[in-house]
Structure formats: C-alpha cells, structure tokens
Amino acid sequence: MDRRQFIRTATLAATTGLVATACGGAADGERAELPPSSDDQAYFVQLASLELLTGPERWLAFGLTNSDMSPLAEDQEVDIYLRRVATTPDETGEVIAGPLTPTFSPAVDTGQGVYYLQTALEEPGLFEIVALTESGFGVNAIQVVDPSNSQVRSPDEGEPLIPGAMAVSAQTATVEEDLGVFSLCTQDPPCGMHEVSLDEALAAGQPVVMMFATPQFCQTAVCGPSVATLETIREEEDWGDVAFIHSEIYAEEPTGGAVAGVPVVPAVADWGLPTEPWLFTIGADGVIVDRLDGPMPVEILRDLVGNLTA
Structure with a gap:
C-alpha cells in the first residue's frame, strides 16, 4: 500500500453542479465575494478523502489550519463555500453553495480537530472547498465521482x-x-x-x-x-x-x-x-x-x- 494521499491536488476544470447543506449550520445566506485560488492564502485546507460520491447525505470532513499549520482560534468563525474550479488562475469559478457553517470536532488524543458538513452531491466533477474568515481564506480541490466510477x-x-x-x-x-x-x-x-x-x-x-x-x-x-x-x-x-x-x-x-x-x-x-x-x-x-x-x-x-x- 502506498502512502495515503491526504492533500488532494487537481488541474482539470469542472462545469457540473453540486449542492451542499451544513449539518447543524446555516443555510445559504448572503455570499461574500471570494478571491481566486491564486491569491495568497491564510489557511490550509486538508482533504483526506480519496473520493466523494455523488448522492444525498454525503459526509465531507476536512482539516483547517493557519498557513503555519497551527490550529485556528477556538472562537474563529468560518464560512465554507463550494465552487467550480476556474478555467484560468485569475478567475473565480461559480459558487455552487455557501456560506455554510461547518461543525467542528475537537482533537481526541491524536491527530487534530476536523470540520465537517453533510452534502448532497448531484453531479460528478472537480470543485473547490473554500474556507473564508474575516482574516483570509484557504482553498483545496475536491473530486466528486459517480459511484460506478x-x-x-x-x-x-x-x-x-x-x-x-x-x-x-x-x-x-x-x-x-x-x-x-x-x-x-x-x-x-x-x-x-x-x-x-x-x-x-x-x-x-x-x-x-x-x-x-x-x-x-x-x-x-x-x-x-x-x-x-x-x-x-x-x-x-x-x-x-x-x-x-x-x-x-x-x-x-x-x-x-x-x-x-x-x-x-x-x-x-x-x-x-x-x-x-x-x-x-x-x-x-x-x-x-x-x-x-x-x-x-x-x-x-x-x-x-x-x-x-x-
């Protein structure tokens, strides 16, 4: 078995749809203007899932730290957005859902605390999860696949x-x-x-x-x-x-x-x-x-x- 892939990267663009809801969080509200992925990022979004399947009630869990890998402050409010991957570095893809309020699960003994949402994934493709606070943002790509694939x-x-x-x-x-x-x-x-x-x-x-x-x-x-x-x-x-x-x-x-x-x-x-x-x-x-x-x-x-x- 190879070393587990825990930071997912991607280079393809996506043009398909995805809908998400936050478990215990807010529904879609007034959306902030999100920066392009090429801007300096204040946070590091860690995605450790091999793949996410289309379908209802899919769980998405991820790590979120400051850029120096230190944990966020306990009272730090975070909004999560899901958007399509842009076709050029200076563009921003279409926002599919957000702002969503993730639930935080504290660390227990080992590892680190993680954030999680429950999602409804309608179509396969390549998307970004964007974490936004008043101090900055972080982004990483997520691959959504049809179960048959x-x-x-x-x-x-x-x-x-x-x-x-x-x-x-x-x-x-x-x-x-x-x-x-x-x-x-x-x-x-x-x-x-x-x-x-x-x-x-x-x-x-x-x-x-x-x-x-x-x-x-x-x-x-x-x-x-x-x-x-x-x-x-x-x-x-x-x-x-x-x-x-x-x-x-x-x-x-x-x-x-x-x-x-x-x-x-x-x-x-x-x-x-x-x-x-x-x-x-x-x-x-x-x-x-x-x-x-x-x-x-x-x-x-x-x-x-x-x-x-x-």
Missing part, C-alpha cells in the same frame, strides 16, 4: 464497493486466528473488535461495522483515532447482533514507520483499498449500506452506525 473495487470481481453493492467476504484476523500478521491491533491498548472474522459475520447474517485502519502507522495529520472512536461508540450502548470488526492494514511491521512496499493483510487486498482508514457499514443481507474514508469524527461514525440499526 469509484476507485475502490474488488480486484477479483471488479465491482465498485459502494452503497448498494455486495460486501467482499474476506477473512480478518481474530484473537483465535491471527493469520500470521505482525500485530492483531496496533492501538494501545488493543481494541475489542477482533472477536469474529468478517467472512464469519457475513455468513451468519449479522450486520457489520467494518473498520480498516492502522492506528500506529496512520499517514495523515487528520486521520485521528478512528479505531478508538469506533470502540467508544461500540461500548456506549447495546447494538444487538451488530458485529464490530477492525482489521489492521499491514501484514508486516513497517520499518521506521515507512509504509511504501509493505505487504497488506489479505482482507485489504481482497477489498482493493488504495488508502486508509476506511469504514463500511454492511446490512444483514451482506449489502454495503454506507462507507467513509479519511477523517472520522465521532458524530459521523455514530450517525453511520445508527443508520445501520435504524
């Missing part, structure tokens, strides 16, 4: 692993069968989500919350404690027969933290995951209900798990 797909079947698709029945390491991996769980202390293998849970007709992540060797500043966050959600209430499963990413221990060329565990290869972390919720019928990669605030994970059991 998702990069995440099973190498064997070739089908995209998207909501509505069948989950891949793969064996994952458990306390009873560690599959020879160097570590069952690199979280300290280890999580309690290694009691059942994914293939066993699917065969038994259990709903599944499947987390692919490596706490010790996460390669992004905004990935945060995804496994610990899911563990907290698992323990906070009775989820019935839902199987919570965690799989590490690497079969061998990365030397000095370098992950390039390190073999991945069989389940990661079976699912064709090009990045990490990833979370999939899977219904009792084996169909993927939802998925998420990149930053995983507790509020988003709780929503996805809740949707599985609703």
Whole structure:
C-alpha cells in the first residue's frame, strides 16, 4: 500500500453542479465575494478523502489550519463555500453553495480537530472547498465521482464497493486466528473488535461495522483515532447482533514507520483499498449500506452506525 494521499491536488476544470447543506449550520445566506485560488492564502485546507460520491447525505470532513499549520482560534468563525474550479488562475469559478457553517470536532488524543458538513452531491466533477474568515481564506480541490466510477473495487470481481453493492467476504484476523500478521491491533491498548472474522459475520447474517485502519502507522495529520472512536461508540450502548470488526492494514511491521512496499493483510487486498482508514457499514443481507474514508469524527461514525440499526 502506498502512502495515503491526504492533500488532494487537481488541474482539470469542472462545469457540473453540486449542492451542499451544513449539518447543524446555516443555510445559504448572503455570499461574500471570494478571491481566486491564486491569491495568497491564510489557511490550509486538508482533504483526506480519496473520493466523494455523488448522492444525498454525503459526509465531507476536512482539516483547517493557519498557513503555519497551527490550529485556528477556538472562537474563529468560518464560512465554507463550494465552487467550480476556474478555467484560468485569475478567475473565480461559480459558487455552487455557501456560506455554510461547518461543525467542528475537537482533537481526541491524536491527530487534530476536523470540520465537517453533510452534502448532497448531484453531479460528478472537480470543485473547490473554500474556507473564508474575516482574516483570509484557504482553498483545496475536491473530486466528486459517480459511484460506478469509484476507485475502490474488488480486484477479483471488479465491482465498485459502494452503497448498494455486495460486501467482499474476506477473512480478518481474530484473537483465535491471527493469520500470521505482525500485530492483531496496533492501538494501545488493543481494541475489542477482533472477536469474529468478517467472512464469519457475513455468513451468519449479522450486520457489520467494518473498520480498516492502522492506528500506529496512520499517514495523515487528520486521520485521528478512528479505531478508538469506533470502540467508544461500540461500548456506549447495546447494538444487538451488530458485529464490530477492525482489521489492521499491514501484514508486516513497517520499518521506521515507512509504509511504501509493505505487504497488506489479505482482507485489504481482497477489498482493493488504495488508502486508509476506511469504514463500511454492511446490512444483514451482506449489502454495503454506507462507507467513509479519511477523517472520522465521532458524530459521523455514530450517525453511520445508527443508520445501520435504524
């Protein structure tokens, strides 16, 4: 597995549409005049998702820091806009949505705090997320893809692993069968989500919350404690027969933290995951209900798990 891409760049223009709403935030209001991307930026927008799918109720989470990578002041008000990518450096693309008020999820133990919105993505294309305050702005590109064109797909079947698709029945390491991996769980202390293998849970007709992540060797500043966050959600209430499963990413221990060329565990290869972390919720019928990669605030994970059991 290659080092995770966590700062997305882009060079193509887009001319398609996108609509967004803020989770718990403001609706579209009076829009400010946004500067072109070529202007000096006061903020650094960190996008850690491999891709965003078109469709309703998509989660978009991102890091936002000052240009020196220091966190914003706690009372700093931020407006978020979504706009098409301009065709020339001195132009500004059409604003599709905004101002939107993002919700902030503070850092927990590791990583950094992240901001998030819930979006309705109507058409694929290349867009920009613009963060604006009274002191300046920051911008980064986001790629929106049709689910049928998702990069995440099973190498064997070739089908995209998207909501509505069948989950891949793969064996994952458990306390009873560690599959020879160097570590069952690199979280300290280890999580309690290694009691059942994914293939066993699917065969038994259990709903599944499947987390692919490596706490010790996460390669992004905004990935945060995804496994610990899911563990907290698992323990906070009775989820019935839902199987919570965690799989590490690497079969061998990365030397000095370098992950390039390190073999991945069989389940990661079976699912064709090009990045990490990833979370999939899977219904009792084996169909993927939802998925998420990149930053995983507790509020988003709780929503996805809740949707599985609703």
